[in-house]
Amino acid sequence: MKRNGSRGCVTRKTRFGSRERDWLKGDTQRGCVCLYGGTVDPQPPTSGPQASSTPQADLQLVLCSTSTTVEELCAQRDGQGLYVQLHGDLLRRLDPSERPLQMVYDYLMAMGYKDPVRVQREAANSDLSCMIRFYSERPVNADQQERTLLKGVFSVRKGKTQLHKWAERQVILCGTCLIVASVKDSLTGKMHILPLVGGKVEEVKRRQHCLMFSSAGSQAQTYYVNFDTLADYQRWHRQASKVVSQTVSLVDLSCYSLEAVPEYLFYSQDITHLNLRHNFMSLKGPGGLLNLHTTFQQEGSCPHVCEHWLF
Template sequence: MKRNGSRGCVTRKTRFGSRERDWLKGDAQRGCVCLYGASEPQPPASGPQTSTSTQPDLKLVLCSTNTTAEELCAQRDVQGLYLQLHGDLIRRLDPSERPLQMLYDYLTAMGYEDPLRVQQEAANSDLSCMIRFYSEKPVNADQQERTLLKGVFSVRKGKTQLHKWAERQVILCGTSLIVASVKDSLTGKMHILPLVGGKVEEVKRRQHYLMFSSAGPQAQTYYVNFDTLADYQRWHRQASKVVSQTISLVDLSCYSLEEVPEYLFYCQDITHLNLRHNFMSLDGPGGLVNFSRFAQLRSLNLSHNGLGVFPESLCEIQTLTELYLSCNGLSAVPARLENLQSLQTLCLDGNRLDSLPEELGKLSQLCSLGLSFNDFPLIPGVVERLGALDKLAMAGNRVETLDLCSLLRMTHIKSIDLRFIKPDDQDGNGDFAQCLAFLSAVCIRRLVNVPWAFCGPTV
């Protein structure tokens, strides 16, 4: 039974001519990919959608399962293609990825087996509610508002009437209000107003006015006159969130970011930056290579960013006390990590690590180390040299041997997580099981002075 409102490009005469339809039917490995523009497709203003009504930002592109994203970009003259699954995060496709094959694999995983049926369903643009391709990165207004607000407004500095009103570029990004020249912007003189702990107030008896004040005895004040009620409400809402914070925290998690806004580097009071669940890149004006510009950054969360390699530029942020790099496909940790002498918490869970550099032992303040769900065959020897370490997470590794002599020397550890450890040698792990039983019964509680520990099954 045909679904109401379905829009298949293989059979609809309004989408392709007879030549294109014949080409598609000649091979089940051929098909079309629906490419959307940056804006969300809008339904008709009134009445049902007719067979001739098309969405202006939707393009149907003929290709095969061997066609790569790079080839489609060349055909469409675009910089990159983006993928969104189930309305969630949007990521840039690797040039070698094949969009139509990805679409076919998705349908096969749903239970479609007949190649012709897969081709037919893949050509239906209704499928875009589950898997959607973009020819440019879409702009989410709500997300953009939380990330960066920018506009040209009338501004007056100070509370006295001596200062004149002037047109200025005003930016609200991260924890600060930035007032800059309209013409020169970032290249000219800027006034940066830290807002954490400060105030944002509406000015009574004046329409669409806000007063921004920084905290402290030498607080500065700026008055901004907004053009519309919508602008006024948007800026008031976002600034109120910033001034109510007790720490200089910027939370940009789950925003599909590849870079942070360049204006964020001018917020020199930022101490905590959460970029979890993004697609951060190393290069670019707002890439990880420039994060050393954060002069007071203490906590950085880059978990679930698909980095692939450990960004060595992070080893230059010597103010860091917490670094979270879980689930990034890391296979090695650089020796330069020893530069982070203030580091207290290092979370590397869910990667592909099987060893740690000896230089890690120079982190004299490290007290919490997360290595769960990696590929370690044993507890890294460098742990013995981390005298301040009191919490070690090793759950879900491929531990083959527990060196009791080594564990006996780790008297500084107060908690250790050894759940779900699975030796490679499943047939001959009797000694391993016996060792683990002895460890949990005697060594952990009495000899190593570990108040509590998790010990899971060995198979």
């Protein structure tokens, strides 16, 4: 998995100003938490110790104390939750009762810092965000999105005969299948599901940025999808080639900080192996693990579809 913790570190321009230094004086339990991914008011409020004071649109410098909880920070900012990332690795949603600044202090003390004043000073160091970083909303990872779900509206033609017409359709690549909606940009109508494991994905040379998707077996179906850009074409070709080359119907969604299984995965009726290790899914709820097997069965999958689970 790619690690990107060193990218986008807080620059010197976003270091503490006089207001932040005044906040720190006289109490080592006071500090600042940098929140990435939020929206900042260009004119920060003048009252309240937890107001933001940095002008960057993707970074908030939030004043707080070691007793400030996630719930309090979210209430002050009208936020839905906070996420933490260690060393550029997995992202985890924080519990409402967790205290972000205390987490930073604990992190530093585990590294060997003992003096409270030194801990407070190091916690204010902008470079620390490369090792422990907080997000005000779940960041979108392009690599993760490509691996778990590809989706778009493209020109599609069914079958190999030229008699079939091209039409705009919503196309989804998720799990082990290609999903083509019968109505443009809508999944309310009939959906055509093409199993790809053991099938083929080939370049259509007579048409620019076009791929042919075919399922395996005697009842094989074929869809042609014409992509708008070379980047889209390459992205879909790369991901589909991985699926068709598999010998078993394996879906590997490990190590991607998922909180729920992508809903389109349930249309893959041939899955026998599903790897969900190292994610943050709950046991209960719509996307919980307890409801996973039931949902697969309700979507028409075979009873043994979830024979092998790797948590």
